[in-house]
Amino acid sequence: MGLPLVLLLLLLPAALPARRCEPPQGSAGAVRALGARLLGLAGDPARDPDPAVYLALRLAREHHPRLERRYLERLQHTFQHPYGRSLQSHGHSRWDAERGTSAAEPPQTGRLALYLLGLQATCPPLSPHRSLVTWLKYYLEEDWRGSQRHGHPVTSHYQYGLGVLALCVHRKRVRDEVVRRLLTAQHHGRLGHGGNSVDTEAVVALAFTCLEQRRLVGTELAAKLRLAVREASRNMAKAQGPDGVIGNIYSTPWALQVFLATGECQTEPAFGQAMAALLENLEAFGTAATMAQVLPVLHGHSYLDIASMHCREEPDTLTPLDVEPLPEVPGNKTVRLVVECPLPWCYELRLYDRLVPVPAAASLLDVLQAAAALEPPEFRFHTQDTPQGPFLTQVLGLEARQEKRNYWQLLSAPNTPLQMGIADYRPQDGATLILRLSEW
């Protein structure tokens, strides 16, 4: 081959029009900056490693191999300990889905699934230790048993879907019954959590697409899965608002994953509009968890691509970027904090209602802390750290219980659920915020 032809071939990708399933070329700088910020957060040893962050780094176009390797080692360290031992030696202390209690811990279906996806996204892919796959299959069975008994998995349909997807990506079969349970849930519209079902329906559709494409189920079930995925895509296109957002801005990347995995990104007009909406709102993705969920689609990837990743030379071109501190806002604001318990066993609906003065830049978490410091000391709360940030678990001594499927819902008065957690939401001066013990 003559030199000019080689040169031409090298230049060819740049000369081709942007592929329809990727964001427009003009957005490359903003996407790159988002990836660099996530890398910066991943390099912070004070943060617990999150397999979803690793997945996002792996599904990106540019890399920082040394940092990615170090992050993987930290993940391996975290997951090796709980899952290094065999299931048999653990048999008697398993989670009791009947009573909703456990001598050990509840199933960790979603976290383990994300970790297994991460191992497969490593170059070359790492085969998980047999015990990890056994644990995930076991958790899925627990979730399946929970859904037989109570109509919902012990964890959530989102985690159940991630579990099926991860096993499928690793070419591991699950019982048809386990898959059929998800089909039934989708069919009966039982995939929603607190109103928005897009994230979960998308994860389930990805799992179905994987099972069908990788021929891990028989022809009859495969046909049903195909129909279910088509139905899910239609629901997503229908859920699109005039602003292009599908569900809310944080569920939009999941809908895009489905269009990418099924190839509908080529033809579905909702795809381009949703991608444009993401690009217009990239500043909404300010936490590691939200960045990790949006980045794969900004690189034109879905989690299904992990099943067919080819290891080639990866450009060592990404450098970590610090997340800019929030601008200082002078002055103060006053927020009205209300606590409500509409559940039948609560002695009254409104348990707390007070004005709380805070600095102008305060987050809802700051408001809760300020309320707890007021005299007389009436307000108390607890949080639990999660990869999404602090999750509000207890208010005024009332604990929201996972097994009872209740949670402290965050609302802006009169009735708008917040789309962010307590650490990220910054209420306006004069706003009324409601913490409401709700069921999901």
Ligand code: B12
């Ligand atoms: C299931 C789910 C819930 C369940 C979790 C209970 C359970 N046992 O599973 C319930 C209904 C309780 C819930 C509540 C909320 N959720 Co939610 N939830 C999800 C969902 C669909 C799946 C999470 C999951 O299982 N991930 C897989 C596991 C392996 O990852 P994980 O990080 O370990 O998951 C745990 C935490 O994420 C935690 N969690 C769930 N939601 C939230 C939200 C926040 C802000 C925090 C800090 C933690 C948290 O519960 C998970 C299970 O233990 C995601 C969808 C998504 N795209 O991520 C939304 C999602 C994470 N939730 C979201 C929101 C906004 C909330 C609420 C703030 C809603 C509200 N207005 O009250 C509350 C949290 C309030 C609080 N008390 O602090 C947003 C977060 C967006 C953001 N900016 O970060 C998401 C992305 C949905 C969306 N598209 O808007 N959620």
